Amino acid sequence: MTAYVVRRLLWLPVLLVIVIFITFVLGTYGPGDPVEVRLGTKANPEAVARLRTQMGLDRPFVVQFADYVGGVVRGDFGDSYRYQGRTVLELILPRMWVSAQLNLAALLLVVAIGIPLGMAAARFQGRWLDPAIVTGIVFISSLPVLITGPLFLLVFVVLLKLVPSAGWGGLFDTRIIIPAVAIAVPGLALIVRVMRTSTLEVLSQDYVRTAYAKGLTPGIISRRHVARNAFLPVLTMLGFSVAGLIGGTIIGETIFGIPGIGRLAFESIFNRDYPVIMGITIIGAATFVLANLLIDVAYTFLDPRIRY
Amino acid sequence: MVEPVQNPAEVARRRPAQGHWSRAWHRLLGKKVALASLVVIIGIYTSGIFAPLIAPYDYSTQDLTQTRRGPSLEHPFGTDRLGRDLLSRVIYGLRTTVIVSVASVVSGALFMGVALGLVSGYFGKRVDSLIMRTGEVSAAFPEILLLILLAATMRPRILDFVRGIEDSFGFRGLVQTGIVDYFVIALAVAAFSWFGMARLVRGQVLSLRSAEFVDAARALGAPTSRILFSHLLPNISGLIIVVITLGLGGAAGSEFILSFLGIGVQPPVPSLGAMVAEGFGIGNLSLLRQYPHLILFPIGVIFLLLFAFNLLGDALADVFNPKTR
Numbered sequence: 209m210t211a212y213v214v215r216r217l218l219w220l221p222v223l224l225v226i227v228i229f230i231t232f233v234l235g236t237y238g239p240g241d242p243v244e245v246r247l248g249t250k251a252n253p254e255a256v257a258r259l260r261t262q263m264g265l266d267r268p269f270v271v272q273f274a275d276y277v278g279g280v281v282r283g284d285f286g287d288s289y290r291y292q293g294r295t296v297l298e299l300i301l302p303r304m305w306v307s308a309q310l311n312l313a314a315l316l317l318v319v320a321i322g323i324p325l326g327m328a329a330a331r332f333q334g335r336w337l338d339p340a341i342v343t344g345i346v347f348i349s350s351l352p353v354l355i356t357g358p359l360f361l362l363v364f365v366v367l368l369k370l371v372p373s374a375g376w377g378g379l380f381d382t383r384i385i386i387p388a389v390a391i392a393v394p395g396l397a398l399i400v401r402v403m404r405t406s407t408l409e410v411l412s413q414d415y416v417r418t419a420y421a422k423g424l425t426p427g428i429i430s431r432r433h434v435a436r437n438a439f440l441p442v443l444t445m446l447g448f449s450v451a452g453l454i455g456g457t458i459i460g461e462t463i464f465g466i467p468g469i470g471r472l473a474f475e476s477i478f479n480r481d482y483p484v485i486m487g488i489t490i491i492g493a494a495t496f497v498l499a500n501l502l503i504d505v506a507y508t509f510l511d512p513r514i515r516y
Numbered sequence: 517m518v519e520p521v522q523n524p525a526e527v528a529r530r531r532p533a534q535g536h537w538s539r540a541w542h543r544l545l546g547k548k549v550a551l552a553s554l555v556v557i558i559g560i561y562t563s564g565i566f567a568p569l570i571a572p573y574d575y576s577t578q579d580l581t582q583t584r585r586g587p588s589l590e591h592p593f594g595t596d597r598l599g600r601d602l603l604s605r606v607i608y609g610l611r612t613t614v615i616v617s618v619a620s621v622v623s624g625a626l627f628m629g630v631a632l633g634l635v636s637g638y639f640g641k642r643v644d645s646l647i648m649r650t651g652e653v654s655a656a657f658p659e660i661l662l663l664i665l666l667a668a669t670m671r672p673r674i675l676d677f678v679r680g681i682e683d684s685f686g687f688r689g690l691v692q693t694g695i696v697d698y699f700v701i702a703l704a705v706a707a708f709s710w711f712g713m714a715r716l717v718r719g720q721v722l723s724l725r726s727a728e729f730v731d732a733a734r735a736l737g738a739p740t741s742r743i744l745f746s747h748l749l750p751n752i753s754g755l756i757i758v759v760i761t762l763g764l765g766g767a768a769g770s771e772f773i774l775s776f777l778g779i780g781v782q783p784p785v786p787s788l789g790a791m792v793a794e795g796f797g798i799g800n801l802s803l804l805r806q807y808p809h810l811i812l813f814p815i816g817v818i819f820l821l822l823f824a825f826n827l828l829g830d831a832l833a834d835v836f837n838p839k840t841r
Contacts, residue, residue, distance in 0.1 A: 227653065230653070238669025238670055239672045239673055346826045347823060354792065355819050362808055366804050455659055455773075459660075459776070462777075485668060488661070489662075489664075489665050497656050
């Protein structure tokens with residue numbers, strides 16, 4: 209197992225450098241000549257030449273890329289095009305904290321509601337309610353944040369006036385509830401579905417029958433034998449949930465006016481602020497890759513049957 | 517006297533035709549939910565493809581005396597901020613959805629995904645690791661971030677390139693009608709979606725590669741292409757159909773998001789995502805309070821499409837699953 213973890217850890221920096229490379233090439237040269245992007249096509253040649261030297265674009269490509277990677281490692285993603293004199297990191301850091309809180313709330317909702325719901329759904333297999341539950345899961349999975357967001361905003365904020373208005377007040381403010389639910393809903397479907405399937409599988413195992421045979425109460429069997437074993441496949445899915453949440457946050461924050469990293473991404477697309485888009489992409493990808501690595505490693509600790 | 521049987525082929529022909537596909541089709545017909553979803557999808561796709569014939573008005577005709585009207589007999593979905601008929605715009609928006617999702621799924625998942633998955637699983641070794649590592653890199657980006665990065669950075673460059681071609685050859689229309697936009701988004705979605713399919717196909721091929729019928733084919737001297745396409749592919753076609761169905765829904769959702777973020781198809785060409793962004797008036801709740809129909813209709817239609825695709829995909833997975841047969 210140590211060998212497996214070491215192998216994954218060695219592959220990690222390679223993967224991240226490739227991710228940075230793709231982001232760097234697309235972000236710097238994708239839109240066209242970076243100097244032209246900033247100054248327009250009709251700028252005077254002197255200014256163009258000055259900016260080119262200032263941005264270091266007259267150096268060989270390899271040097272530029274190495275410089276960028278070195279910067280990223282130190283947390284320096286360059287300066288924003290739009291906000292003069294502010295570094296990308298300065299813009300991203302405070303917003304990352306906001307997004308982390310929103311994501312945490314959504315993830316907690318997904319786990320706290322999805323797992324019991326999945327187990328309950330498994331209990332109904334073969335009964336009259338079963339098709340309704342399965343259809344319900346498909347229904348929820350057809351509701352991306354771009355549908356739940358505007359809809360919840362319309363119903364709960366505008367029509368029912370349950371919360372004052374859209375906006376942000378931190379993790380313990382009532383205004384976080386509706387965005388968190390809107391972001392959690394699409395992820396919920398995945399977790400309920402996987403939890404239902406894996407619970408069904410565990411319920412048919414011999415050790416569950418043994419547990420019943422030796423007279424354990426259904427409550428203890430469900431907690432000790434079923435829930436723990438059925439949770440393992442869900443853990444893998446949580447990695448995908450993290451990716452979904454990152455995506456969901458971009459839409460959710462834009463819709464609900466939350467000053468997080470997703471909203472920054474949205475604004476940066478409009479402002480053509482490529483260094484910021486690059487920074488967000490790299491941080492998002494790194495978070496996703498690390499989350500998956502942690503989950504895979506946690507898996508081996510939680511399930512002693514797994515040996516890599 | 518009973519007529520003696522002359523040859524086995526004759527016998528096979530006399531048996532009622534119950535091939536793999538017709539059995540699957542009959543099982544699907546037995547599911548009411550699947551049929552209903554199929555009807556919804558066909559309905560939505562037809563109205564998208566034949567938008568100019570079906571839409572009651574042109575998508576860009578403005579009537580500034582009738583802006584943001586609610587639903588009426590004349591305009592069943594109401595009108596938008598420029599007095600354009602919302603129903604017609606939704607129908608033309610569906611055309612965008614259909615073009616982008618079909619183009620990206622066919623090029624990404626169906627062609628690239630299946631081909632690379634077959635090659636990767638069958639040949640193994642270096643080819644396999646090269647394809648799988650490349651896929652892992654694309655899967656390292658959360659989907660939306662990669663889509664944003666590709667669409668936001670490639671779009672201006674490709675637009676300039678096509679404008680240059682238009683100028684030098686003296687014709688117009690490619691950029692204006694949004695064909696270039698379709699191309700960019702389809703490309704971005706395809707770049708992300710091939711890997712999921714490739715990984716699944718590879719897994720299936722790995723388990724079938726050493727099956728007896730493959731060994732038999734190889735022993736009879738069948739060329740590799742024949743083994744891949746005539747022996748392996750038919751065995752995984754069920755799975756491919758399920759993934760394609762779900763993928764079409766997923767691509768429709770991705771296009772919806774990209775055009776909402778403003779990096780999809782550009783105005784005046786309508787798209788459902790851009791309509792939501794416009795009707796929503798980001799940061800301005802009064803618009804939502806007064807004219808909810810501006811977002812409810814586009815959202816309702818896209819939901820119907822996604823729901824139908826997911827239900828159909830679910831039913832197909834059931835139909836093709838050998839365990840439930």
